[in-house]
Amino acid sequence: MSSHAARADPRALARRIALPRVHAGALTTLAFGALLAAVALEGQGGLQLGPLTTVEIALEAIAGVAAAAALLTADRTQRAHGALALALFALLLAFTAASITWAIDGSDAWIEANRTLAWFATFVLGFALARLAPRRWPALLGGLVLAAVVVCGYAVLTKVFPGALNPDETLARLRAPFGYWNSVGLLAAMAAPACLWLGARRSGHAAVNALAYPALGLLLVACLLAYSRGSLLALLVGSGVWFAVVPLRLRGVAVLAAGGIAGLFVALWAFSQDALSVDRIAVGERSAAGHELGVLVVATLVVLLIVGLAVNFALAERAPRPVARRHVAVAVAACVALVPVLAAGALASSERGLTGSISSGWNNLTDTNARTPANDPNRLTAAGSVRARYWDEALKIWRDHELVGVGAGGYRTARLRIRTDQLNVRHAHGYVVQTLADLGIAGLAISLALAAAWLASAARTSELWPSRRRRLPYTPERIGMLTLLAIVIVFGVHSLIDWTWAVPGNVVPAMLCAGWLAGRGPVGDPLAAPRPWAARLQGATRSPVRIIATLAALELALVGAWATWQPQRAVDATDSALLAAEANRLPDARADVRRARDADPLSLAPLFAGATVELTAGDPAAARRLYVQAIGTQPSSPEPWLQLAQFELAQGRPQRALGAIGPALYLDPRSSTVQRTYLFASRAETERRAAAAKRRSDARKRSRRNP
Numbered sequence: 154m155s156s157h158a159a160r161a162d163p164r165a166l167a168r169r170i171a172l173p174r175v176h177a178g179a180l181t182t183l184a185f186g187a188l189l190a191a192v193a194l195e196g197q198g199g200l201q202l203g204p205l206t207t208v209e210i211a212l213e214a215i216a217g218v219a220a221a222a223a224l225l226t227a228d229r230t231q232r233a234h235g236a237l238a239l240a241l242f243a244l245l246l247a248f249t250a251a252s253i254t255w256a257i258d259g260s261d262a263w264i265e266a267n268r269t270l271a272w273f274a275t276f277v278l279g280f281a282l283a284r285l286a287p288r289r290w291p292a293l294l295g296g297l298v299l300a301a302v303v304v305c306g307y308a309v310l311t312k313v314f315p316g317a318l319n320p321d322e323t324l325a326r327l328r329a330p331f332g333y334w335n336s337v338g339l340l341a342a343m344a345a346p347a348c349l350w351l352g353a354r355r356s357g358h359a360a361v362n363a364l365a366y367p368a369l370g371l372l373l374v375a376c377l378l379a380y381s382r383g384s385l386l387a388l389l390v391g392s393g394v395w396f397a398v399v400p401l402r403l404r405g406v407a408v409l410a411a412g413g414i415a416g417l418f419v420a421l422w423a424f425s426q427d428a429l430s431v432d433r434i435a436v437g438e439r440s441a442a443g444h445e446l447g448v449l450v451v452a453t454l455v456v457l458l459i460v461g462l463a464v465n466f467a468l469a470e471r472a473p474r475p476v477a478r479r480h481v482a483v484a485v486a487a488c489v490a491l492v493p494v495l496a497a498g499a500l501a502s503s504e505r506g507l508t509g510s511i512s513s514g515w516n517n518l519t520d521t522n523a524r525t526p527a528n529d530p531n532r533l534t535a536a537g538s539v540r541a542r543y544w545d546e547a548l549k550i551w552r553d554h555e556l557v558g559v560g561a562g563g564y565r566t567a568r569l570r571i572r573t574d575q576l577n578v579r580h581a582h583g584y585v586v587q588t589l590a591d592l593g594i595a596g597l598a599i600s601l602a603l604a605a606a607w608l609a610s611a612a613r614t615s616e617l618w619p620s621r622r623r624r625l626p627y628t629p630e631r632i633g634m635l636t637l638l639a640i641v642i643v644f645g646v647h648s649l650i651d652w653t654w655a656v657p658g659n660v661v662p663a664m665l666c667a668g669w670l671a672g673r674g675p676v677g678d679p680l681a682a683p684r685p686w687a688a689r690l691q692g693a694t695r696s697p698v699r700i701i702a703t704l705a706a707l708e709l710a711l712v713g714a715w716a717t718w719q720p721q722r723a724v725d726a727t728d729s730a731l732l733a734a735e736a737n738r739l740p741d742a743r744a745d746v747r748r749a750r751d752a753d754p755l756s757l758a759p760l761f762a763g764a765t766v767e768l769t770a771g772d773p774a775a776a777r778r779l780y781v782q783a784i785g786t787q788p789s790s791p792e793p794w795l796q797l798a799q800f801e802l803a804q805g806r807p808q809r810a811l812g813a814i815g816p817a818l819y820l821d822p823r824s825s826t827v828q829r830t831y832l833f834a835s836r837a838e839t840e841r842r843a844a845a846a847k848r849r850s851d852a853r854k855r856s857r858r859n860p
Contacts, residue, residue, distance in 0.1 A: 221707050238609075275661050280668040338383070383647055544583055551589040614671070798831075798834060
């Protein structure tokens with residue numbers, strides 16, 4: 154029976170239209186989706202140590218178990234695909250951890266090393282799962298779509314019900330639950346290729362595939378409401394890669410066109426509402442407009458679902474003829490070709506003309522003093538950005554520490570000395586410049602080698618460039634691997650123009666997909682028949698090497714989780730010490746300070762808490778020793794110098810305060826707190842000297858009266 158006849162067969166069509174049954178693949182998809190959504194919602198923006206530590210320890214524990222299982226049950230004939238990428242990632246982790254020894258801020262370097270360890274563990278998890286269950290790749294793609302819909306759906310709901318979900322928000326840009334708008338946009342952009350795969354695939358149930366239409370529409374709404382230009386650029390690049398390497402182009406165009414038009418329609422309506430697009434609007438007005446937005450979003454999603462069902466069931470019953478496919482392909486190509494022509498025409502008709510508009514846009518993009526676009530929908534068409542300033546500062550930091558940088562996470566502290574504003578910026582908004590500042594040429598070289606090794610292994614896995622002697626068909630798995638490649642490319646492109654390495658909800662999906670691609674091996678190689686777990690374990694127990702490797706993996710996971718927990722343990726002990734001091738339980742407070750210092754000897758917070766405890770106990774000399782010790786721990790940070798200066802000022806020693814505030818003023822000349830402390834110390838020292846001079850003058854007068 155021909156493929157066309159099979160599609161037209163009523164019984165085959167009935168089986169395809171029938172409701173899908175829940176099976177192991179669906180449960181695995183739900184598991185992946187739950188994991189990725191939980192990581193995004195719990196980890197938030199990755200800047201709060203408590204939630205970040207929880208996510209990191211969970212990832213390290215899961216990865217340890219998966220790696221141990223993969224080592225224990227691995228097939229002896231299985232080649233070590235992706236081993237070089239895995240080794241280079243381990244080298245990057247080791248170099249990041251080693252930077253603690255020369256870091257300008259050792260505590261931040263430790264936190265960044267823990268973060269890199271968690272991302273390495275996620276990469277290992279994807280690597281191990283590709284070995285343990287290579288046929289479950291659809292669950293990873295489906296799980297990413299599910300998690301993105303949950304997270305981005307929640308983000309949109311904060312606009313629909315601001316009073317209940319986000320009453321304290323003052324900005325119109327969508328940034329929940331990450332606290333950072335570009336992270337919302339990036340998650341939506343990363344899931345877009347997976348939506349194209351879901352809606353365009355020939356396998357799977359038509360009703361399930363139709364869900365790709367409303368999913369992509371919702372993701373685009375979230376991306377546009379976040380005003381994230383970088384995410385839109387990454388989405389376009391990733392979608393372009395998908396269409397370039399996946400042959401399901403016409404099906405993919407249907408998904409992209411329907412979801413894109415619907416998402417743009419909803420976003421344009423929201424942009425026209427001041428209550429949804431202007432900052433600092435009262436909650437009542439935002440709620441009223443948000444409810445209207447909710448109705449529009451639901452109606453749009455229902456329409457997209459109907460469109461998706463109609464398209465998928467129509468294709469299931471009768472595939473378009475080759476002539477129709479060619480006509481549609483020509484029309485789509487013409488529309489794509491018209492985009493740059495229309496853009497050039499719009500620029501040419503502007504006041505500056507085509508050349509002037511391009512020149513002005515380039516200047517706004519690269520000028521370190523360019524005006525930052527406002528946080529409104531107009532920024533989507535603006536070229537200006539503050540990134541040029543951050544990149545320039547990162548390069549200045551790198552030029553002073555070219556080989557190994559200022560240590561992981563050191564950009565934030567090193568920037569204080571050269572900044573021209575009072576913004577507290579943690580990252581340089583770009584992986585290359587951030588890595589240069591933090592880890593120098595050595596760190597960037599390792600990162601580039603890792604990227605090259607991973608690209609080579611990913612291209613080998615997906616058979617991106619098969620040899621002429623091996624012309625492989627586009628099997629469902631090969632299309633799935635190419636989709637994973639497009640997802641990681643979205644993350645990589647965005648990482649060049651923003652620092653999302655800190656956000657678990659963005660990094661974990663990318664590292665899972667990257668690890669799977671590295672560890673799977675060529676899709677053209679036949680997979681071994683699945684063996685029962687009992688048979689696998691029976692063979693593994695006969696190999697002492699495997700048992701040792703398995704135990705080593707579990708032990709490394711435990712050690713990594715313990716190291717990850719220490720900074721948070723120090724924070725908890727520090728908080729306990731301050732509470733005990735406030736309650737005048739000084740012995741308990743001192744014990745908590747010792748526990749905090751033992752847990753994280755690189756952090757300044759336990760030393761400052763200890764000084765507070767000693768001041769409460771009436772021992773300023775002991776408190777001063779702790780402030781001096783803090784300076785010895787981080788001499789290039791302005792914070793311990795500032796703390797010592799404020800202490801000396803409170804003790805009535807303005808001369809010593811001036812001696813301490815001088816280095817702080819050099820290390821952070823733009824800080825208003827440092828400037829005020831310097832002025833107070835200078836005024837107090839002037840008054841002290843005037844009082845001393847007056848005392849000496851009075852003494853001389855008395856001596857003249859009474860010779």
